[in-house]
Amino acid sequence: MKKLLLLLLVLLTPPLYSLGIAMRFVDITLERVEPGATFNLRTLKNLPLVVINQDDMNSVDIVVESVLPDAREMKEGYEPIPDPTWIQILPKRFQLGPKASASADVIVSIPNDPALVGKHFEAIIWAHTENKNRGLNNGIVIEMGLRTRLRVSIGTLGPASLQKEKKLKKLATINTNFSVNPDNVFVAQAIPLGKTVDLKADRKASIKIINQSDEPVSLKVSAVAPDANNTPQAGYVDAPDHQWLTVINAKIKVDGNAIKEVKMKINIPDMPENRGKKFMFLIQTTLAEEDLPLAYNNMLYLSTEP
16 A cells, blocks of 8 residues: 555535435546555545435435446546446445435455556446335336446556656657757848848858657747747847748658758838847747647847848
8 A cells, every 4th residue: 555646536516416315426536556455535535425315304225336337438548447346335325314414435446466557447436226215207217326437547647647647758858859059040141121031041040950859849930929038139129020030941840860940031121110220039949739838949130221
């Protein structure tokens, strides 16, 4: 139990209700549960399962059991638990008077089988009335019941957490083996106004993306609005409109152990306020996978003709 790590995602919502009964025990996810582990959720995490008879006149007999989930209940990345008896509810039967409640222990027991490591299982905890409590209405049998989900990942994180972990590892790898150079690009010759200038062809100005990883990386490069964290060098000001600068190859894939050049063009309107100025443009390189928060900023410095 020393190495057992439980991540319990218990929704802080009102109890589940079904006609005259309620249950306080919402979806739970257990991660990194070791093979051979046995634990009681009440004693380990103060999580008893509570059932409530909401009827203010009649008693009710309730059974709580672990069952296999239906296909429509399954969460992505999980499979039905091989044996529902891995989840025991003690006691599993209650006779509750009007407005009465009772609690039970939920015992999780995982077989000591190394082959289970890396598996993700799901079980349903089903609280329902016993047969003798089923109501009869116009010849139709009515049974009251509530279902909640219990998910277990053996010796590993859950599927969603695993995906997040993989992305973070990828992010760390990219951050270590990836660079955009130079940080500051200076265009030596002044830019004429009112015409499009290819900065690579006409001014020999560009930036290079260096990928030292063995894996390819897909990127987006664009001119962005000024950022207070990236102030221009002395003598320069933020460009009034970042859209004057266009990245020619805005979407770019850099193979492993490769270098790609990012080319740009610029067109500054021919207006009096733009003559004889020194502007800074902010260029941002981000990963094509928008859910990976990694961005590099480079600064482009240029002057305009008087």
